Amino acid sequence: MSPLDFIADLFNPDLAFLPRALLIAVMSAIVCGVVGCYVVLRGMAFIGDAVAHAVFPGLAVAFVISGNLVLGGTIAGVVTAVLVAIFSQHRRLKEDSVIGVFFVAAFALGIVIISRAPGYAGSLQQFLFGSITGIPDRDVYIVAITGLVLLMAMFLLHKEFVAVALDREMARAIGLRAFWLDLALYVLVTLAVVISVQTIGNILVLALLITPAAAARLLTDRLAAMMLIAPLIGGVCALVGLYVSWSWDLPVGGTIVLTLTAVFLIAWLLAPRHGLLARYV
Numbered sequence: 001m002s003p004l005d006f007i008a009d010l011f012n013p014d015l016a017f018l019p020r021a022l023l024i025a026v027m028s029a030i031v032c033g034v035v036g037c038y039v040v041l042r043g044m045a046f047i048g049d050a051v052a053h054a055v056f057p058g059l060a061v062a063f064v065i066s067g068n069l070v071l072g073g074t075i076a077g078v079v080t081a082v083l084v085a086i087f088s089q090h091r092r093l094k095e096d097s098v099i100g101v102f103f104v105a106a107f108a109l110g111i112v113i114i115s116r117a118p119g120y121a122g123s124l125q126q127f128l129f130g131s132i133t134g135i136p137d138r139d140v141y142i143v144a145i146t147g148l149v150l151l152m153a154m155f156l157l158h159k160e161f162v163a164v165a166l167d168r169e170m171a172r173a174i175g176l177r178a179f180w181l182d183l184a185l186y187v188l189v190t191l192a193v194v195i196s197v198q199t200i201g202n203i204l205v206l207a208l209l210i211t212p213a214a215a216a217r218l219l220t221d222r223l224a225a226m227m228l229i230a231p232l233i234g235g236v237c238a239l240v241g242l243y244v245s246w247s248w249d250l251p252v253g254g255t256i257v258l259t260l261t262a263v264f265l266i267a268w269l270l271a272p273r274h275g276l277l278a279r280y281v
Contacts, residue, residue, distance in 0.1 A: 001247035009246070018246070020135050024143055025242055025256065028196040029208055029234030031147040034154060035192040036213035036234075037227045038185060042165045048209040050103035051189045052197075054080035056110030059197060064117045070142050070194050077190030080106050081183060143195045150191055157184060162223065200253035208234060211260040218264075218271040233263055 010019050039048050058076025062069045080102055087098045154161070163171040164181050172178050189209070196205045216229035241256030269276050 001243075003243065006243050006246060017135070020137065020140055021252070022239065022242055023140055024135055025200075025238035025252070026235045027143050027147050028192075028200070029212070029238040029256075030231040031150050032192050032196055032205075032208035033212040033216075033231030033234035034151060034227055035188055036209040036211075037216070037223070037230050038154075038161050038165065039189065039209055040213040040217055041162075041223070044189075045206070045210050046099065047186070048189060048193070049206045050099045051077055051081070051186065052193050052205045053103045053107035055190060055194050055197070056107050057113055058110075059194070060110040060113040060117075064113060068142070069139075069197070070146060070191075073194035073197065074187075074191055076106065076110075077194065078187055081186035081190065084186075146191055146195050150188055153184075153188060157181070161185060200256055204253045204257050207257040207260055211257075211264050212237070215260075215264040215267040218267040218274045221273070234260070237263055 009015050010022065012018075036048070039045065055073035055077040058072035058074065059069050060072075061067070061076075062072025084098050084102050087102070160171075160176055160181050163174070163176055164178050168178055171181075192209065193205050196208050200208055212230040212234040213226070215233055216226045219229055220226050237259040238256055241259040242252060244250065244259065245252045245255035267275065270278075272278055
């Protein structure tokens, strides 16, 4: 299928789900690209993966009772993040150990809950691998509004997040409350994951958070530029991934992830200052 045929399909009234899928994919990629910059900057890739597990029981409950998926996932993610923050205060337990316990337990709880719903296998596949072509109109508005709120929150807390990321002890010394900033970042990551689950699935959502930001990190040394490049990479790869999946009848989530990975590998090889070839030369 040529790009012109794809554009024609986007404006085809009989394929109304396709432009919705494109909007959701691009918006999710942009939001995750910005949030992912903080995740990569702080070396929190494990947190992103863990949050993706933590939101699953809330999504499952919302699905079973026909509630709002964004609200259900957010509540579950925030509750789990608070539990992790509280239990991490115990000196004999490191944060990553507590995360490993609670977030995997949350994912297991989600599987148990979703198993009680009719059509268990189909529902589970939808959550794990995404169901972008079945997204209703209202979810487009929910993702758009939630994404704008996320971007505004990150803009307002940008300096504080950067200070904690660069030097946690110094941030505390100048009066910043690192605990509450960590919790705020967990909530933002949770929301970014929730609005992206329908696009790419619970298993692959980490790619939207990490891969664009990691590629941008290779391309620039400036955080401001990184936070522009990462969502740009995410949005373009979402568009290209959807086009390829539609043309060749491939799974959308997996195709978007492979597109992101290809861009990361190109950056790893050809980045002007930090690419493999530049360092070799």
